[in-house]
Amino acid sequence: MEQTFYEQVFEVVKLIPRGRVTSYGAIAKSLGAGGSSRMVGFAMRYAGTVHPPVPAHRVVNSSGLLTGKFHFDPPERMADLLESEGLLVKNDKVQNFKVHFWDPLTEL
Template sequence: MKEHSFFNDVYEVVKLIPKGRVTNYGAIGKYLGSGLSARMVGWAMNAAHGQSDVPAHRVVNSQGLLTGKMHFATPNAMQEMLEAEGLTVVKDKIQNFKEHFWDPAVELEL
């Protein structure tokens, strides 16, 4: 059940993302030692919905696009949660993405 533990590892990293900050699928995969596993991180995030302790809304694609928004309860829920944390989202893209980017490889030095 390697996938299951990878998913749990992803969730543990996502739980550490501070409010008002975001990261991307690839950065999580790289931090977990699987630089090419952005898609697996995406699958983990899709499976995380319904787990209230995993702030999945803080994980976006590498350009800051809300590519996972269709997995939330409503089409605007992801954007609304990010905006409630002080981020600005225009046309499904986080504005000033680099300023809000949280890199687990830097923030969680191993």
């Protein structure tokens, strides 16, 4: 049976290494759907319902901003999870984003 787009997104997100982040757009590109970063964002809204868990906190926007934080309870939890993995988050943005960026196209 073929996986849905959301299931494909979740599979990619599960591969993001601890202490690394990727963007909605990078995930979309890796799935051959380069213009679908918004759909990746919609999928991330449901990541909390998936088992085994999907590390949705590792998905940020293309400049490292924690745009999905409002889907965490409380919203500060997203930054807390990233910081627990060794990343520095300041003003809801991953610092040294390019250093911590994981590109599913080149790193799979």
